[in-house]
Amino acid sequence: MPMLKRGETYDEVYAALKWEIPRAYNMAYDICDRHAAEPGRTALIYFDERGHEHRYAFNEIRDIANKLANALTALGIRKGDRVAILLPQSPETAITHVALYKMGAVALPLFTLFGEDALEYRLGNSGAAAIVTNPENLPKVTAIRAHLGDLKHVILVEADASMSRPGGQRMAPGADHSYWSLVARGQSQFRNVATSAEDPAFLVYTSGTTGQPKGALHAHRSMLAHMPSMEFYHQFFPEPGDLFWSPADWAWIGGLMDNLMPAWFYGVPVLAWRARRFDPEEAFAMIAQHRVRNCFFPPTALKMMRQVPRPKERYDFRLRSLFSGGETMGEELLHWGYETFGLVIAEGYGQTECNLMVGNCPAIMDVIPGSMGRACPGHVVEIVDEDGKVMPAGTVGQIAFKMPDPIAMIGYWNNPEATKAKHRGEWMLSGDTGMKDDKGYLWFKGRADDVITSAGYRIGPGEIEECLAKHPAVALAAVIGVPDPVRTEAIKAFIVPAAGHEPSDRLAAEIQAFVRTRLSAHEYPRHVEFVTELPLTATGKIRRTELREREKAKAAAATAATP
Numbered sequence: 001m002p003m004l005k006r007g008e009t010y011d012e013v014y015a016a017l018k019w020e021i022p023r024a025y026n027m028a029y030d031i032c033d034r035h036a037a038e039p040g041r042t043a044l045i046y047f048d049e050r051g052h053e054h055r056y057a058f059n060e061i062r063d064i065a066n067k068l069a070n071a072l073t074a075l076g077i078r079k080g081d082r083v084a085i086l087l088p089q090s091p092e093t094a095i096t097h098v099a100l101y102k103m104g105a106v107a108l109p110l111f112t113l114f115g116e117d118a119l120e121y122r123l124g125n126s127g128a129a130a131i132v133t134n135p136e137n138l139p140k141v142t143a144i145r146a147h148l149g150d151l152k153h154v155i156l157v158e159a160d161a162s163m164s165r166p167g168g169q170r171m172a173p174g175a176d177h178s179y180w181s182l183v184a185r186g187q188s189q190f191r192n193v194a195t196s197a198e199d200p201a202f203l204v205y206t207s208g209t210t211g212q213p214k215g216a217l218h219a220h221r222s223m224l225a226h227m228p229s230m231e232f233y234h235q236f237f238p239e240p241g242d243l244f245w246s247p248a249d250w251a252w253i254g255g256l257m258d259n260l261m262p263a264w265f266y267g268v269p270v271l272a273w274r275a276r277r278f279d280p281e282e283a284f285a286m287i288a289q290h291r292v293r294n295c296f297f298p299p300t301a302l303k304m305m306r307q308v309p310r311p312k313e314r315y316d317f318r319l320r321s322l323f324s325g326g327e328t329m330g331e332e333l334l335h336w337g338y339e340t341f342g343l344v345i346a347e348g349y350g351q352t353e354c355n356l357m358v359g360n361c362p363a364i365m366d367v368i369p370g371s372m373g374r375a376c377p378g379h380v381v382e383i384v385d386e387d388g389k390v391m392p393a394g395t396v397g398q399i400a401f402k403m404p405d406p407i408a409m410i411g412y413w414n415n416p417e418a419t420k421a422k423h424r425g426e427w428m429l430s431g432d433t434g435m436k437d438d439k440g441y442l443w444f445k446g447r448a449d450d451v452i453t454s455a456g457y458r459i460g461p462g463e464i465e466e467c468l469a470k471h472p473a474v475a476l477a478a479v480i481g482v483p484d485p486v487r488t489e490a491i492k493a494f495i496v497p498a499a500g501h502e503p504s505d506r507l508a509a510e511i512q513a514f515v516r517t518r519l520s521a522h523e524y525p526r527h528v529e530f531v532t533e534l535p536l537t538a539t540g541k542i543r544r545t546e547l548r549e550r551e552k553a554k555a556a557a558a559t560a561a562t563p
Contacts, residue, residue, distance in 0.1 A: 002234075003016075003017060003228050003231045003256075003377065003444050004232070004235065004236050004363070004364065008364060009364055009365075010357060010361065010364045010374065011185055011379050013232075013364060014313040014374075014375070014377045015362075016019060016317070016376040016377075017228055017378045018384065019225075019302050019378060019405050019406055020365070021197050021221050021224055021225075022197060022315070023196060023197060024194065024195070024196055024197070025195065025196065025197040025220050025221060025224070026101060026102070026192045026193070026194070026195045026220055026235060027101050027201060027220045027222075027223035027224075027261075028065070028098050028101035028102040028192055029192060029416035030223060030224075030265050031098065031101075031223065031261055031264040031265050032058055032061055032062050032098050033062055033192070033266065034317065035058035035264070035267040036057075036058040036059040036061070036062040036063075036299050037059075037246050037379055038058070038059075038267075039057065039059050040057050040059070041058050041059070041267060042056075042057055042058075042186075042269040043054060043056050043057055043058040043060075043061050043264060043267075043269060044061065044091060044094060044269065044270055044272060045243075045269060045270070045272070045290070045356060045405045046090065046091050046138070046272045046273065047090075047272070047274075048273075048274065048481055049271035049274055052189075056091055057079065058264075058267070060097055061094070061098060062098070062324055063188045064095050064183055065096075065098040065099040065102060065190075066099075066102070066185030066186070066187070066188050066189060066190035067182075067183045067185075067187065067188055067190075068095060068096065068126040068182060068183050069099040069100075069102045069103050069186070069190045070181075070186035070190055071183065071185055071186040071243075072094075072099065072100075072103060072105070072130070072182070072184075073103065074186075075130070075152075075153055075177070075182075076129075076136055076152070077103065077105055077129060077130060077153075077177045078103075078104075078105070078193075079103065079104035079105065079199075080104065080105065080106060080199075080200065081105045081130075081334045082105070082106045082108050082126045082127060082129060082203060083096075083100055083105050083107060083108060083127045083128065083129060083130045083131070084108040084109075084110050084120070084122075084123055084126070084128045084130070084131040084132070084133075085097065085108065085110065085112045085131075085132050085251070086107050086112060086114075086132065086133040086134075086138075086141070087112065087129055087132060087134055087157060087529040088112050088138050088249070088274045089196050089249065089250055089255075089272040089273065089274055089275075090157070090272065090274060091272075092132065092157045092179060093109075094250070094260060094270075094272075096132050097202075097250075097260075097261075098103060099108075100191045100414070101201055101220070102190060102193065103193055103424070103453050104193035104194075104195045104199060105123050105476060106200045106201065106202060106203050106217075107202040107203070107326045108122070108123075108126055108202070108203045109120060109130055109199065109251035109252075109256060110123075110138055110206060110251055111200065111251045111252070111520055112136070112249075112251070113520040113521045113522060114140075114519065114520045114556075115516070115517045115518040115519050115520060116140050116143050116518060117467055117470075117518040117519060118198050118463070118518070118519045118520055119141065119144060120144040120148070121212050121213070121314075121463075122148055122205050122215070123144070123148050123151060123204055123215070123287065124147065124148055124150075124268075125212070125215065125413065125414070126203055126215055126413060127149060127150040128148070128151055129150055129151065129152050129153065130151070130152060130153035130154070130155060131151060131154055131155065132155045132157060132179060133154070133155070133156065133157065134157045135156065135157065135158070135172060136157075138156060138175060138189050139174070141154055141174065142154075142173065142328065145174070150184075153176050153177060153178065154174060154175050154176045154177070155177045155178075155182065156171065156175035156177065157173070157179040157180075158171055158179070158180065159227070160180060161233060162281030163196070175245075177410070179247050184492070186285060186516075188207045190501050196218050196222055197219060197221035197224075197339050197406075197508035198220075198221065198332075198408065198410070199219060199220055200218065200219055200220075200221065200410060201219060201220045201223070202218050202222075202256070203215045203216070203217050203218070203220055203413055204216050204218070204252075204253050204256075204352050204439045206351070206352035206353060206449060206458065206460075207458055207459050207460025207462075207463060210306060211273070212413040212462065212463055212466070213460060214413070214415055214473040215412060215413030215414075215415075216253075216352045216353045216409040216412060216413075217316075217409055217410045217411060218286050218409050218410065219303050219410050219429065220549040221406045222257070222355075222406070222407055223261060223265065225263055225378070225405070226257050226258075226261070226265075226339065226355065226356055227262060227265060227266075227379045227407035228376060228377045228385040229348070229350075229355075229356035229359065229377075229378075229407075230262040230356070231381075232346075232359055232377060233321070233323040233346040233347070233348055233356075233359055233360075233361065233371075234294055234320075234321040234323060234362060234363045234377050235320075235346070235362065235363040236320055236363065237266065237268075237294065238266040238267070238268045238480060239293075239320065239323065241291075241293060242263075242268045242293045242294050242320065243268070243269055243270075243272065243290065243291060243292050243293050243294065244260075244263035244268050244269070244270045244292070244293075244294045244295075244296075245259075245270065245271040245272075245287070245290075245294075245295055246258070246290045246295060246296035246297065247275065247278050247283065247297070247301055247304075248296060248297075248298065248456070250458075253355055253458075254296065254298070254325060254326055254355075254456065255296075255357075257355055258296050258323070258325065258356065259296050263294075268294070270490070271286070271290055271292060272498045273286070275307035277302065278301055280301070280304040280305040280308050281299070281308055283305060284305065284308060284311050284314070284317065285315060287315070287317045287319065288315040288317040290315050291318060291511065292317070292319065293319060293320040293321070294319070294320060294321045294323075295319060295321070295323070296323045296325070297322065297323075298324065298325070298326040298327065298456030299324055299326065299327050299328070299333060299453065299488070300326075300327070300455040300456055300486060300487055300488070300495075301456075302324060302329070302333055302336075302337065302345070303330060303333065303486050304486065304487075305340075306333070306336050306340075306528070311340060312340060317341070318410040318507035319341050319343060320343070321343065321346065321434070322343060322345045322346065323338060323345070323346045323348060323359075324345050324346070324347050324348070325347065325348035325349060325350070325356075325359075325456075326453075326456030326457070326458075327453045327455075327456055327488045328347075328372070328444050328488070329345065329347050330369075330370070330411065331369035331370055333345070334347075334367070334470050335369075342418060343362070344360075344362035344367050346359060346360045346361060346362060346367075346373075347360050347367075347372060347373060348360075348372075348373070348376075349372045349373070349442070349444070350407075351430060351431075351458070352409075352458070353408065353409045353422065353428065354401050354405065354407060354408045354409065354419040354428055355407055356376060356407065357375065357376055357379050357381050357401055358371070358372045358373055358374065358375055358379075358381055358399075358442050359371035359373045359374075359376050360372075360374075361373075365428070368441055370443065371437075371442065371443050372423075372441075372442045372443065372444055373433075373441065373442065374440045374441055374442065375440070375442075378406075378407075379401065379402075379405060379407070380402035380404075380405075381399065381400070381402070381436075381442060382400055382402065382427070383395065383396070383397040383398065383399060383400070383434060383435060383436045383442075384396050384397055384398055384400040384424065384427050384429075385454060386398075386424075386437050387424060388400070388425040388426070388427045388429075390426030390528070393436055393437055393438045394435065394436075394437065394438065395417070396433055396435045396445055396563070397433065397435075398426070398429055398430065398432065398433055398434075398442075399427050399432045399433070399434040399442065400427035400428060400430060401427065401428045402426055402427060402430050402431065403423065403426050405428075407430060407438040410533060415430065429452065431451060432444060432445075432446070433446050450481070452479075452489050452492060453481065453488050453489050454484070454488060454489045454490060454522065455479060455486075455487040455488070456521060457522050457523075459481075459491065459523055461478070461479035461480065461521065461544065463477065463523070464477075464479045464491065464493070464515060464519065464523055464524075464525065465477050465542075467514070467515050467518050468493060468495065468511065468514075468515060468525075469518050470514075470518075471510075471511055471514050472501075472505055473496060473497055473498050473501040473510075473511065474495055474496075474497070474498060474511065475495075475496045475497060475499070476495070476496040476533075476534050477492050477493055477494065477495050477496070478493070478494045478534050478542045478544060478547060479491060479492070479525065479544075480492055480494075480526060480544050480547050480548050481548075482549070483555070484526075490526045490527060491509070491523065491524065491525045491526055491527070492525055492526070492527035492528070492529065492551070493527070493528050493529070494529050494530075494531050494534060494547060495511065495528060495529070495530050496529065496531055496532065496533060496534060497530055498528075503530035507529070507530075508528035508530075511525075511528060512524050512525060512526075512528060534547075535547065
């Protein structure tokens with residue numbers, strides 16, 4: 001039952017919510033099976049690369065997921081096994097998630113932008129038993145497979161379902177199974193594995209400040225915990241006629257749990273298509289053409305859409321709700337959103353480890369430009385000091401989330417030390433600094449650690465620095481975020497060249513391409529500066545704070561010198 005009721009205030013809604021998480025719970029039932037009882041109820045509207053429309057009803061999603069679950073079980077995949085999904089927005093991506101939840105297996109969503117190094121680390125660290133991918137990404141998996149002893153099955157989603165080989169014909173080199181051939185062999189009846197609300201459901205890797213990324217392991221209960229926040233952002237969600245769309249990749253927790261899964265929880269259809277890159281003009285066209293009613297856009301996407309001339313004159317769009325998160329949204333963007341769409345953009349805040357904790361609900365509270373909003377119903381968010389002590393209103397400290405909280409991760413995968421470091425007593429630390437005013441509104445101030453926020457992605461410098469160190473021309477490297485008018489921050493690398501290598505634009509471009517192909521397009525340094533040395537602590541750690549201060553000083557000097 002929807003949480004919000006018209007005429008209520010924020011305080012009334014917040015006070016009324018009490019968590020009721022059942023002991024036994026499998027999210028596959030709520031996102032699919034219960035809606036499948038109504039044959040023909042639309043779940044997914046998908047546009048392929050040729051622009052052809054494909055519609056899937058919940059009962060079709062259920063039946064295909066059941067067949068896939070039976071086929072994966074026959075391959076030896078069991079409860080708790082990790083299965084990677086290296087696919088873009090597509091029916092197979094969504095169906096595989098449902099099948100894995102039904103099995104009690106753990107879904108591991110991966111960005112198709114990832115290069116070989118990024119994939120090898122995540123697949124190896126998670127001990128993934130299988131991966132589902134497509135021809136475009138298969139070569140990357142094939143190149144690293146010899147280093148992945150736990151990876152037993154590579155399942156290929158053919159570019160065209162007609163390419164399936166149910167007769168056991170030759171598969172593409174590097175693949176073990178055809179996705180649609182497995183589905184064809186499976187039975188359409190499957191009894192969901194008994195899982196508790198605390199059992200793991202999905203594993204999403206998040207960037208850290210040092211070393212390699214950490215896997216945030218989330219339980220089935222996370223599905224139930226997301227819904228009050230989604231209702232908060234989308235105001236009386238769902239309503240008749242709602243249709244959800246977001247350009248956010250479903251490998252990101254924002255795409256998966258702020259878009260696809262919450263919409264399906266309430267039986268709301270989702271629009272999806274495989275876009276090579278975000279096109280703001282195309283975004284307006286899709287919203288108008290398909291009568292999209294509910295959207296999730298990172299601020300970077302909105303900033304790009306703001307550059308489209310006269311959208312109201314050229315497109316007949318009728319959005320009902322618009323949610324944005326992943327980075328801060330300023331007053332100018334908020335004003336543009338109201339002028340363009342006729343509604344107030346609901347900004348939200350959270351992390352991969354603890355999603356959708358703070359936000360605005362224009363229907364029941366004032367939206368103050370510049371503020372992130374207030375704690376979402378069901379969650380307690382405060383400003384704490386280094387020891388985890390709550391600080392008084394008006395003082396700057398670290399944004400923290402009170403535990404236990406059903407939306408929070410179980411912990412970092414096989415990393416109890418990092419899990420412990422994330423907490424101070426009953427508080428999970430965000431790594432962000434902020435302030436809470438006397439009305440309960442939270443204000444973002446900055447990062448407390450070295451994580452970079454770029455185009456909605458939270459990017460840890462450690463993985464990039466390790467990749468840079470593999471280049472033969474790099475002796476030492478440090479990475480920070482620098483201000484960017486569109487992305488909020490862009491990645492900048494400071495590099496001490498190895499002996500025998502002279503700094504040049506050509507070398508910088510070569511190093512940039514090196515990172516782009518091995519990690520991903522959103523993690524390569526857009527700026528490279530060659531230096532003779534890096535600021536280090538007494539123990540040899542990079543002082544990124546000093547590098548950031550240098551950049552601020554240079555920017556201030558440049559501004560002062562401008563006539």
